[in-house]
Amino acid sequence: MTTPSEPSHALGSLGAAPPGCPAHAAGGPDGVQRLYGPGASADPMGLYERLRNEHGAVAPVLLEGDVPAWLVLGYNEILQVTRNPRRFRRDGRAWSPWQRGEIGTDSPIAPVLRWGPDCTHQDGGTHQRLRGAVNESLERFDRRGLRRYVQLYGHQLIDRFAAEGRAEILAQYAQQLPMLVLTVVLGLPEEEGPRLVEASRQLLIGTEKAVSADRYIQQALTDLVATKHATPGHDLASWLIAHPAELTDEEVLHHLRLVLVAANETTTNLIVNTLRVVFTHPRFRGSLHGGRMTLPAAVEQVLWDEPPISVCPGGFASDDVELGGQNIRKGDILLLGLAAANADPAIRPAPGAPMHGNRSHLSFTSGPHECPGQDIGRAITVTGIEVLLSRLPDLRLTLEPDELDWSASTWSRHLVALPVEFTPRTRTERVSLVPPAPGRRSARGRPRPAPRVGADAEESATAERSSFWSTLRRRWSRAEDPTDGVERTGGRRSR
């Protein structure tokens, strides 16, 4: 039996594909399927289905640099991986290509797969300690408080284009909103959001800018941790620093980076994918308006059909093991094919079949590493779309659905733009939308009375954020666009 460690597959049907066929173009050495490049990104779902037909629930594939990996396409097989952390460990230091020195630090897959001290790369007791700190700190955010920030920022963004009658909803709304809310969550000044968002996108997309973008994020968050030690606030950075698990500064920094990268692009994708479906499927919009489908149920349907992360790292075999009919060798990497698993014929009658609000999709995975921020992601998505559709109820696409452009990487597929038009509106007065401070819960999850309420709280929170920002703005004023290859080191720039 062949393995990703020593690929020698003869993928007969791929070899026979006609010239120009994406399947043919995506074939790597020995005919093993590349999971990257134009051949793979043209039609990822089609690619997953071909792999499923060819290999079953687990298929050999190649990552950037033609690094071998296993792609798990089966729903039940993903559960076997995610719920067996002893057999499939997250600590990738034992991964064979690392150990053989085959992946350089400048490889585009290095920032995603390189071991780090955050909970994603840990197992057992270490994972529980770190994940406990993340869970309990995220639980301290009052969800209603966060929803009001979503409303506030949503209206502010709509105000910028409401009078135009046209907008590009991805760039002008879906990419901005989660980032603005995340600056509140992380404790960052909102003005810094766009650069960090762009850097985290480069990281997730895995371009050649991924490495410099990663360094930029690390330095910005190092500055944030230092500031929050001096001036704690009501935010994730301060709560992680103060958590009884006593995280080191390096651990705090890596978890802030993790949340930034894991939360923003995913929530953007979920907003825009849900809007696309609302615009392009009249029956879907009709169901929403007719009250047959609620917006949360519609979001769940999109999570089944178009997960924000299509593929995510799933672990490294701690021993030789059989999975889905394949012989996995010790040290091999397994990738979770979340989009493929959600469409697995073993658990779904047909791709796109209505799921009626069922939440058992794998878009947040499962097991000990299942996404701890999923309710925050859902809250930003649902509230953000509610605000948009209530302000601009006749919002419609300016293109035909099949004219929309998509872009895909190994890890995700996303729309390039979502151009819309609507009846122009004037800016509205919304004095009542000024949100209170996000509110707090105790570290054990028991609600605490919010320390500050109403206008005082907002003034106080704003003052806290702006004085923090003033300090950082001075410190960061020389930083450049993280995507231009310029790296931030110790507050200075170097090329």
Ligand code: HEM
């Ligand atoms: C719709 C939006 C989101 C989607 C689709 C999503 C999806 C995911 C996925 C697939 C994972 C990987 C789980 C694994 O490794 O098995 C993950 C992990 C994670 N997510 Fe999310 N996420 C979303 C929003 C958020 C938000 C808003 C936050 C924080 C505020 C967040 C924080 C995290 C963290 C900390 C992890 C690492 C957990 C661990 O390894 O133990 N995510 N997310």
